[in-house]
Structure formats: C-alpha cells, structure tokens
C-alpha cells in the first residue's frame with residue numbers, strides 16, 4: 033500500500049474554458065495536516081472534490097489511500113474519509129441527534145459515537161431540538177461532528193471555523209491536533225488565517241488554479257525572506273547612534289531584521305542596560321500569504337517535495 037494518503041500528480045481540471053486547477057502536485061502522508069489557502073475561486077473546493085471523487089480530473093493522477101477515487105474500488109476507503117463541505121445543510125426537521133445517527137448509519141460508524149461527538153462539539157444541550165432551530169455556529173458544529181464520525185483517517189474540511197465563536201474555534205483546533213496525533217491526515221481550507229499556523233504541517237497557496245507556494249511554513253518563510261520585527265523599549269537613541277542597528281530601523285523602536293541576523297541583533301540589543309522590553313515577531317501566515325499572492329516571482333516557488 034502507498035504511504036501517501038493523498039497523491040496528486042500534475043492534476044488539471046477544467047470547467048469548459050476555465051482552468052480551475054493547473055498542474056497540481058501534492059503528497060500528503062499519514063498524520064500530516066495541510067492548510068490550503070487562496071482567494072475566492074482559487075480552486076480549493078475543486079481540489080477537495082477531486083480527492084473525494086465527486087468530480088474527475090481532466091488529466092494527471094489522483095490517488096487516495098492508493099486508489100483512484102473514480103475507481104469502484106474506492107468505495108471501501110470512502111468510509112475512512114470525513115468531509116465538511118463549505119455550506120453545510122441538513123434535514124431541518126430532524127434533531128441534531130437524529131441527523132448524526134442518520135450519517136452514522138450511512139458511514140457504518142458506531143452509533144455510540146453520536147452522543148460522544150455531540151458532546152465534543154458542545155451540542156449535547158440541543159441534541160433533541162430540530163436543526164431548523166439551530167444558529168449558524170450550531171449548524172457548523174453539527175457539520176464538524178458529522179465529519180468526525182467513524183474515526184476518519186482522512187479529513188477534508190472546507191472553511192471549518194466559519195461561524196464558530198472563539199472558544200468553539202479553539203476546541204475545533206484541539207480536535208484537529210488530537211486527530212493528527214492519532215495518525216489522521218487533514219486538508220484544511222480557510223480564509224481565517226490567524227490561529228491556523230500552529231496546527232498545520234504544510235501550506236499550499238492557490239491562485240487562479242495554480243499552486244504559487246507549497247511547503248512547510250519555515251520553508252515558505254525562507255523563500256519569502258520576510259523580515260522579523262523587533263520592537264524595543266527605552267533605547268531609541270542608542271539605536272540611532274549604532275550604525276548597524278540604525279540600518280534596520282523602520283520606525284522609532286522598531287527594527288526589521290533578516291531571519292539570518294536575528295540572533296546577532298538580539299544579542300546586541302540585550303547589551304543595552306536601558307533596554308526595558310523586547311518583542312520579537314516572526315512573519316505571520318497572513319504576511320506569507322500576501323507575499324506569495326502579490327509577488328510576481330512566486331510562480332517559481334513550488335516546493336518539489338510536496
């Protein structure tokens with residue numbers, strides 16, 4: 033059996049004249065979490081649908097659990113996949129408990145999981161209420177419980193945190209970490225970038241159906257060469273007097289320093305007795321995302337390993 037849970041090789045997908053995906057390569061191993069990012073219409077949902085076997089690639093190779101999802105043999109591996117679609121909708125007249133029981137039957141999952149999952153997503157209090165009375169966030173929580181059914185080995189989550197309050201978002205990421213440590217592979221699409229980075233192993237940024245960046249965040253940080261921000265307090269005059277440090281100053285008490293110089297600069301800053309505070313900020317996922325989408329050279333940065 034292939035060690036890659038998902039493998040895409042030079043995948044293309046057109047909708048009539050529109051190239052929705054072009055030459056996409058991806059290898060996702062067991063226990064790996066991929067963050068898939070891109071503007072509206074970039075091709076994220078199309079990629080998920082190809083992996084699920086809902087649509088067929090125009091060309092290239094798609095393999096999930098070692099089988100082409102279009103092949104009849106893929107039926108047996110479907111039960112190992114959890115999917116949260118972009119727009120969750122349920123039979124509104126059923127209760128949350130009934131909805132999840134229905135999906136458990138479809139997935140041949142243990143019905144005992146239903147109550148446990150409703151508890152995990154914080155919906156036990158409303159499990160006997162019809163879904164039509166649920167708020168947007170409650171529907172999203174039910175959608176997540178549905179995706180988590182059956183101990184999935186591959187999870188495809190399209191905008192999982194949309195509509196979730198901050199605590200539910202935190203709990204969602206705790207579930208992602210738990211699933212990952214249990215060996216599940218996860219592909220996570222999100223427009224909400226803050227808070228995602230510590231939960232993903234790799235990122236792929238799509239633009240107009242093309243992968244403009246792919247790799248670990250530290251690889252992408254290296255390629256983008258975005259500076260580290262260092263905020264100081266109490267030594268603005270000293271910074272101005274120091275030729276080397278002054279060259280990194282972009283505003284009073286604020287330096288933008290290349291990653292490679294960070295430690296040297298911090299050492300030098302620490303030598304000032306008048307230094308009262310120091311804050312170091314590495315480039316965020318949002319900054320990395322903007323860099324690759326705005327930078328014309330970005331098309332050449334695809335990491336071969338992914």
Ligand code: ATP
Pocket residue numbers: 047050052070071072073074075076077078079118
């Ligand atoms: P969003 O962030 O808005 O959800 P996305 O990255 O998921 O966007 P996709 O839904 O994959 O984007 O769409 C990629 C492109 O393919 C878009 O230009 C979209 O209009 C087009 N597209 C998607 N589905 C179809 C379809 N069934 N028929 C024709 N074009 C489609």
